[in-house]
């Protein structure tokens with residue numbers, strides 16, 4: 001534990017103005033410094049730093065805090081590392097409480113110093129070695145990139161470091177892995193005639209080197225072995241350099257090689273990194289998941305790439321939380337990220353990312369490959385292949401979704417039975433959810449929100465479909481016809497449909513995804529929807545709406561034809577439900593879903609023998625919620641009827 005007193009003293013000593021100014025140049029106005037906020041996008045400065053109060057505050061996005069908070073947020077560092085960093089900048093050493101359970105190795109700071117000095121040496125040797133420079137320039141790296149990654153060169157020869165370090169440093173050089181002891185008590189440099197890539201920890205300190213041959217020696221890379229400051233299996237190359245982009249873009253791209261990470265970074269994918277050594281390990285993924293909820297794995301399209309992808313999937317399943325996702329991107333055969341961005345531009349890579357397979361799809365694809373799921377034996381083989389993966393899935397949401405998709409793929413109707421086959425009882429959706437309920441979905445319906453299907457209202461004929469559609473299909477129909485509704489009800493959809501229990505809800509999320517998906521120019525349907533004229537200008541509105549529908553259809557078709565989507569949009573065209581009515585219809589459906597959920601919870605409570613005091617209270621509050629919901633449903637039905645009467649008048 002870092003001593004509390006130390007933190008107080010550190011904050012007194014550090015001047016937040018300087019701390020921020022070093023990273024975001026401030027303009028002095030009065031007592032405060034001003035800049036465009038580094039935490040949200042803006043054109044005029046609303047980010048201020050107060051010397052008096054020693055805090056920063058953004059009037060635009062509300063970010064607020066002291067110097068440590070600023071470093072944590074700006075550098076994407078956990079608290080202890082931010083404190084270390086600030087202390088380093090103030091030239092003081094962090095004081096840890098005596099109670100500390102882990103042993104601080106006093107050698108450690110000295111080892112990182114040694115590495116720092118070695119890196120400076122390698123960097124200078126690079127700058128005066130034309131062969132090394134030519135080699136790297138031929139690979140298209142710019143000076144800026146070389147500087148960012150601190151790329152250096154270790155000249156040929158066995159005793160170069162002796163000219164830089166004193167004999168007193170010998171033990172540290174050995175401990176840092178820079179020199180080795182040979183026969184007869186002599187010492188020699190470990191890295192010779194290689195390009196030097198520093199490996200930094202998340203604080204930016206150099207803890208190891210990865211050295212690449214320029215003359216085709218084997219192995220292509222040699223790395224520092226394990227040292228007191230470096231454990232090879234745990235480090236991710238490029239993570240320090242990538243940390244800000246990871247935070248900004250809310251994703252990380254994991255590639256197979258260090259050179260790929262550097263090339264991608266230069267091409268605008270600053271959030272790229274690569275595992276050190278050959279294969280990705282759980283330690284790597286764990287570390288990445290602490291920084292972002294969205295991991296994109298990029299693999300070569302060959303057999304080795306497929307194998308690596310399977311491994312990554314295997315590692316992710318026990319680690320991913322409900323809100324986290326992993327996506328698998330496969331490069332065309334013969335391409336690596338480097339060649340792809342060079343030959344086809346960064347847009348091509350971004351496009352591949354947008355077409356990447358979510359983990360669930362990849363799991364189904366990889367476990368059913370080569371099987372004919374219409375054959376009984378192959379179905380069995382499919383389930384057997386998928387079973388170990390399903391069993392190790394941590395996220396219940398993901399697991400249920402996977403079981404659902406496996407059922408669909410193999411043509412099983414009973415997902416509960418399938419869940420039991422994999423060793424899980426499907427959890428009934430009746431987790432008690434008492435009073436906070438009203439803050440949930442229906443609160444999001446917002447001002448005059450509307451929606452839906454007519455469950456119990458008397459039929460008024462013409463505009464209603466001849467056969468009842470399932471609620472999900474009505475939602476799908478409305479969202480395809482008016483994509484803006486999908487956005488308005490996104491919160492409710494996520495809350496109520498994510499479990500997939502109500503039918504093909506993945507289609508709904510697919511529609512949402514397509515609406516938000518950006519093309520190569522950064523345009524999306526989302527932006528087109530923002531520019532729509534008012535629905536009162538019926539003619540213009542309808543013609544613009546139609547354009548948007550067409551684009552949405554095209555985007556959806558790109559993933560292959562889907563019968564639900566097809567029939568829902570056809571039905572939409574036939575019914576031509578006006579926007580206001582479609583909105584009411586949608587709202588009505590979500591109200592009904594909520595109502596039924598609450599009712600189910602209430603009934604579940606009654607199934608036991610006697611209720612505890614707590615359960616009785618819960619029962620009462622559920623009853624209250626349902627009364628409220630019933631009222632809301634009646635109101636919505638009334639509005640729907642009014643609308644219908646008005647329309648048919």
Ligand SMILES: [Zn+2]
Nearest residue numbers: 037040058061
């Ligand atoms: Zn801001």
